[in-house]
Ligand SMILES: Cc1cc2nc3c(=O)[nH]c(=O)nc-3n(C[C@H](O)[C@H](O)[C@H](O)COP(=O)(O)OP(=O)(O)OC[C@H]3O[C@@H](n4cnc5c(N)ncnc54)[C@H](O)[C@@H]3O)c2cc1C
Ligand code: SF4
């Protein structure tokens with residue numbers, strides 16, 4: 021079934037979920053956008069969006085859902101998923117929002133084309149990193165990013181690394197040992213912008229006896245879901261699932277290091293596709309920190325003590341949503357880090373906070389976090405790549421992936 | 435519906451925009467819809483305009499203008515009300531959400547003055563710095579406002595020890611219909627100075643005036659707290675335990691009852707495997723570590739005497755918060771199991787609690803619908819959940835069942851609402867509940883709001899007020 025052909029039926033999918041909402045407003049109390057000054061307006065809140073849909077399905081709403089005003093209300097949801105955990109009625113708020121956004125998004129042909137090909141565009145840029153970096157930081161490059169992707173000129177677009185992780189992996193001489201097999205689902209950011217992290221993950225895991233491959237894959241597609249391009253996201257999802265499933269059949273488990281990639285495989289793909297293969301892929305997907313924790317707890321890996329070393333653990337929204345928080349905190353506690361926790365959204369939410377229309381609001385959302393981190397003035401760890409970017413930009417503090425705090429203290433195996 | 439009121443016109447909007455600035459006036463479709471419904475499972479209505487005053491003077495001007503032009507005004511806080519306090523006659527929704535600041539903390543007096551739109555949990559977060567808190571703790575505390583709580587006389591899980599909102603309101607500034615501003619009450623814990631008009635306003639659900647600033651007395655944050663959960667083979671043994679705890683004078687901070695179907699819902703939602711039982715009791719004690727242990731030990735002895743099949747005591751703050759968050763979610767979680775649900779807010783003298791539960795089950799059987807009971811039993815408050823599943827057609831039957839129970843409750847000296855209020859939902863019980871006093875209430879309403887501008891249709895039918 022494609023969305024285009026079954027518009028009514030497609031919207032009806034939401035109906036059950038929308039009417040489960042009791043309008044308690046608990047979602048507003050955790051929604052990071054409740055910090056934005058305009059959130060005194062009920063229609064700009066999480067509960068408000070669901071009430072708008074209740075009115076629509078009750079034939080009360082005198083405006084089409086595709087109208088700019090209603091779409092703008094839905095645009096205030098940036099898909100962080102904090103509400104999923106608190107909603108006692110089990111309303112899948114972000115998924116509902118994506119579907120509503122899709123009503124307009126699929127009619128915007130250029131937008132659709134640009135976003136469904138952003139993975140390809142990243143790939144092309146990564147082939148000529150110097151040129152791409154110079155161009156994207158030039159006035160012309162910024163104008164292009166603004167016009168095509170709505171990215172604010174104040175954003176410093178993440179730099180392309182000299183080589184992509186995939187190319188580095190293909191070109192190197194090292195042959196994998198015959199250890200436990202991992203297929204790395206890398207996602208865009210690690211593949212093109214934080215390649216050093218990817219390299220560190222691959223080399224460390226290989227030293228620990230894992231055998232790593234990078235199967236054919238595309239980006240996770242989270243941005244497409246959030247842009248309301250569900251069909252396009254699902255096309256990518258199907259491609260990824262096919263390839264990752266083959267890896268599993270060949271005896272691998274799937275490795276991720278980005279919470280967005282993990283969430284896509286664990287939750288989004290199986291929920292939207294609802295098929296056996298995506299369920300099997302979900303069951304066989306592990307974050308690098310999950311693997312390390314298991315290795316530590318089963319005695320295969322020993323960690324040096326970092327007793328007295330202070331770091332701030334930033335709860336990224338996607339880490340919370342993926343349920344990995346306990347794993348990460350436990351792993352860091354084995355290393356005896358002196359952990360201070362900060363649980364506030366940084367406001368970036370993938371692409372949302374980079375967009376011109378939301379740039380200032382993203383800073384408004386994150387302002388509490390930034391001042392708390394500045395007060396603490398100690399290094400920060402956050403699992404999410406875009407949170408790291410946003411925090412670095414707005415505080416000047418060093419932010420690393422939790423893996424980097426662990427990999428440096430893994431004791432050599434006997 | 436007879437037309438007592440005028441719709442908001444273009445010139446009215448111009449007045450409001452001039453007064454408040456255009457950002458504080460909205461007639462957009464989505465804003466009207468969202469602000470015209472609360473958490474009651476009722477119908478959608480539609481205000482003509484939503485206004486966000488930023489000062490008491492704004493409220494004064496709006497009420498003066500609305501009275502002159504016969505435009506209804508519905509004050510609104512967090513919109514979590516459960517009784518349908520919605521713009522049934524259209525007009526203005528007066529959202530207090532921009533009046534959300536702490537005016538002053540009187541640390542030495544253990545008091546605070548806040549604007550009415552301040553959110554309950556945000557206030558307590560601020561007060562933590564002073565080691566103080568405002569105790570009523572409604573389950574909706576992360577969303578509801580202090581103004582909404584005062585207007586509904588809200589309370590919650592801790593009322594058995596700390597009482598209700600009313601017990602903490604020392605005084606307030608409010609604006610009457612017509613725009614008259616007044617301060618009522620005082621900043622002292624007691625006073626004996628003629629009629630206590632302040633107390634009369636508490637629980638008035640936006641029908642007598644609009645609260646703008648409220649002064650609350652506060653309590654010291656407890657040093658320690660601990661929760662126990664006890665599971666019983668019968669409803670009788672659970673209720674008997676609760677009554678004995680109250681009668682023994684054990685100083686519990688919360689004393690909650692949950693019966694089997696709702697235990698199952700909680701267990702499924704939070705993925706907890708509770709022991710097999712017909713009823714669960716949650717109890718909490720506050721005070722020094724030693725005191726808390728003693729109170730809980732006293733409760734556990736009573737639980738054992740009454741054949742509790744198992745008793746769990748929380749080990750840390752996280753575990754305690756986990757169980758209470760599960761308890762707070764019970765009502766919305768019920769909606770997962772039953773799209774249509776009627777919920778009651780009855781309150782009885784504690785000697786009638788067991789009878790009330792058994793009566794509920796008997797009525798449910800008579801009408802062949804599913805019912806489950808939960809409540810703040812320590813203070814006699816019962817929330818019956820009448821489950822209708824997906825069958826909207828059962829709504830009239832559930833209301834009939836609920837009415838029958840409510841009439842019995844009034845008959846035994848109880849009340850049809852312990853904490854949610856009357857709203858549009860329970861108007862039909864007002865005469866039965868109050869007898870002759872109902873006419874006195876109508877006279878008061880007519881005196882203070884003769885044109886019935888404030889929340890028309892809430893608590894009273896308009897044609898009873900305007901004769
Ligand atoms: C999930 C859930 C759990 C709940 N649990 C509890 C509970 O444990 N205990 C409990 O007591 N209630 C509970 N409630 C009911 C409700 O939350 C409370 O009555 C709450 O105090 C309402 O506050 P509000 O700010 O949301 O008010 P609203 O819903 O906005 O308004 C409620 C009433 O107050 C009036 N009002 C609001 N502000 C003012 C003002 N400034 N001046 C004059 N009138 C005003 C309104 O006109 C209306 O009549 C619950 C509701 C939900 C949805
Ligand atoms: S997904 Fe995040 S931004 Fe969207 S409504 Fe939920 S909490 Fe708010």
Ligand code: SF4
Pocket residue numbers: 040041042043044045046047048066067070106107108109110111113766
């Ligand atoms: S938390 Fe869930 S039930 Fe409550 S208002 Fe939000 S969507 Fe509705």
